[in-house]
Amino acid sequence: MRAASSGCWSETQALNSGPVTRDLSLNMAGLEPDTPTPTALTLHQASRVLEVGFADGSVFRLPIELLRVYSPSAEVQGHGPGQEVLQTGKRDVGIDELDAVGHYGVQPRFSDGHTTGIFSWDYLYFLGSRQDELWRQYEERLAAAGVDRDAPMASAAGSACGHSH
Secondary structure, three states: OEOOOOOEEEHHHHHHHOOEEEEOOOOOOOOOOOOOOEEEEEEEOOOOEEEEEEOOOOEEEEEHHHHHHOOOOHHHHOOOOOOOOOOOOOOOOOEEEEEEEOOOEEEEEEOOOOOOOOEEHHHHHHHHHOHHHHHHHHHHHHHHHOOOOOOOOOOOOOOOOOOOO
């Protein structure tokens, strides 16, 4: 099924009709001039993977857990170095909706309620091209914190951006 070039994908569409693909051969650009332009975006609900194709021939299959753990939101990244919040319990998180954000990226609505991360094409390319390294770093951070990957997130009075999510 080919989705329209604007709007969002819903979980219902993806579950009822298989993977949902969007043709991105329109005038899409990232924030950095040297990032290849995206050519396709496919959300695979059953395998929890977002597949992104780029004009340089690269195709990345990004696990939704990786996207959630490395969300570019202030809730996850904080507002500066050292404010990152280690994410746990995200293995089974899915994407309920995926909205286009201008011509430079997408904003997923994750099944755990997280909605504030905007993934630029540059950032998706970065995640895809460094996926193995990022998984290693995540596992090292978990080990250093003595936390299990599947442990539920500890509840806190607020988040890195000063309000509760």
